[in-house]
Amino acid sequence: MEITLKGDREFDDVPSLKTKALRINLNENIYGTFAEIGAGQETVRQFFRAGGASGTIAKAMSAYDKDFSDAIYGIEDDKRYVTEARLRKMLNHEVNLIEKRLPRDKHPNKLFFSYANTVATIDFAKNYKGHGWVGIKYQIEPDQEYNDIIIHIRFKETDARLQQETLGVLGTNLIYGAFYKYNEPKKLLRYLYDHLDKDQLEIDTINFSGPVFKDIDNRLMSLQLVKNGMTDAVMFAPDGNNVLPxxxxxxxxxxxxxxxxxxxxxxxxxxxxxxxxxxxxxxxxxxxxxxxxxxxxxxxxxxxxxxxxxxxxxxxxxxxxxxxxxxxxxxxxxxxxxxxxxxxxxxxxxxxxxxxxxxxxxxxxxxxxxxxxxxxxxxxxxxxxxxxxxxxxxxxxxxxxxxxxxxxxxxxxxxxxxxxxxxxxxxxxxxxxxxLAIFSRKVLKMIAKGEDGWETMLPEGVSKLIKEKSLFGCESEEIFHKE
The missing domain is CATH 3.40.50 (Rossmann fold)
Structure with a gap:
């Protein structure tokens, strides 16, 4: 089922939060839950205030008490609550509930979603500005597997109320972008800052997964975070996946x-x-x-x-x-x-x-x-x-x-x-x-000219990978032919 908007906003024509929430609410097929822990229920509030929310919001909850939260989502191994593992448990739990409670035969066209966040806002002493995990698990087609967008944020504001409002704006932008910009992830990323300034919020980790993002390289998306000034640095683990610094x-x-x-x-x-x-x-x-x-x-x-x-x-x-x-x-x-x-x-x-x-x-x-x-x-x-x-x-x-x-x-x-x-x-x-006589620029020139001998200047296995993947302009067939 194709989800489209009439027209696309220009960079200098940013839809209001109300417009974004209302477009979600007026889509008769989008239906899901909001689970927000740590900074009020600021995201779902945007959708309630926009109007037409009864067709979109199945449930809104906030299990602030740790015992209640543990009873619903389980206890983390590290006993922490503001973690990626906690967020994923929240998303999976809420999606499973929707699937159980709303039979597909009665709702064949519904696109289910779960939005969740678990955050810690600034402390009373204002020594720790706070951070959090925000994500959405959702469908683009009713018979399709779910897609995930998971982000980690660091607050920069020094007032808890302002941080709560910032989180609500970000959450609305994320939900809107997930449904209407999923096919342009670089734009989706930029639009997360609609109605926000970079001195309010830092996004230092993002991961996309699911069928609509099967061709997305999360390392490349992380580069966009640095390139767009959304964060100062991003990190990749040895397995190539994004990791929280x-x-x-x-x-x-x-x-x-x-x-x-x-x-x-x-x-x-x-x-x-x-x-x-x-x-x-x-x-x-x-x-x-x-x-x-x-x-x-x-x-x-x-x-x-x-x-x-x-x-x-x-x-x-x-x-x-x-x-x-x-x-x-x-x-x-x-x-x-x-x-x-x-x-x-x-x-x-x-x-x-x-x-x-x-x-x-x-x-x-x-x-x-x-x-x-x-x-x-x-x-x-x-x-x-x-x-x-x-x-x-x-x-x-x-x-x-x-x-x-x-x-x-x-x-x-x-x-x-x-x-x-x-x-x-x-x-x-x-x-x-x-x-001591090995220089990267010399290796690059040798690769570009198809010269022999550069392989010995690299660590074991690296030259093979360069050839197999045709990296740095390496013409693999030519070089293999010369060996």
């Missing part, structure tokens, strides 16, 4: 490697392994609570001013295939990356980088937008319990540049010495000399 980073020792990874090479992996070996020997580092992050900044995803989305996908797939966790961020400066990590953990952190990256950190031009300039940036960077693990650079004459002989701007010499001799910068000495 807070879940991965909470109270962890974090070792991060920034790079273009285009493609990931043996020198990248040697840098990782050798810095990891040093990091876990630190006296404040618990190896069982250590998380390694491979980070790609948004600025490194740009080609001729635009983000090359396929290029991004290629890099993420390769890193995940090596069992790594990938962070895509919009942080140009390292101190912003460290500040981001510090939201989730106060434990010791490490940054693994090459000589050129460290030299750039000491370049004043990157900090002109800060009132305190480079000193402010370094205060934010090295005030944390942080250490830089420096991988050497091989010069044209075969000599090495490391922390002892690298050149920074004369004005930065004393500042550099201060951090160097206070143990904030340490050299990676147990490196593999055979990898």
């Amino acid at each position: 807070a879940r991965v980073l909470y109270k962890k020792n974090i070792l991060a490697l920034r790079g273009s990874f285009r493609p990931v090479t043996k020198v990248n992996m040697d840098m990782f392994q050798k810095s990891y070996d040093m990091f876990i020997k630190e006296n404040k580092v618990d190896v069982d609570k250590t998380q390694v992050i491979f980070e790609i900044t948004l600025s490194n995803l740009r080609a001729e001013g635009e983000i090359d989305e396929q290029d991004f996908m290629d890099r993420a797939k390769l890193l995940c295939s090596l069992g790594q966790t990938v962070l895509i961020s919009n942080f140009q400066e390292y101190y912003k990356l460290v500040e981001y990590f510090s939201q989730y953990s106060k434990n010791r952190m490490g940054l693994s980088m090459g000589v050129n990256n460290l030299v750039d950190i000491f370049d004043e031009k990157y900090y002109r937008h800060l009132s305190g300039g480079i000193l402010e940036a370094f205060g934010k960077l090295f005030f944390k319990d942080l250490r830089v693990y420096l991988y050497p650079m091989q010069n044209e004459d075969g000599t090495l540049t490391n922390s002892e002989n690298l050149k920074v701007h004369p004005r930065m010499k004393e500042l550099y010495k201060f951090f160097k001799y206070n143990g904030k910068v340490v050299d990676i000495t147990d490196f593999d000399p055979s990898t």
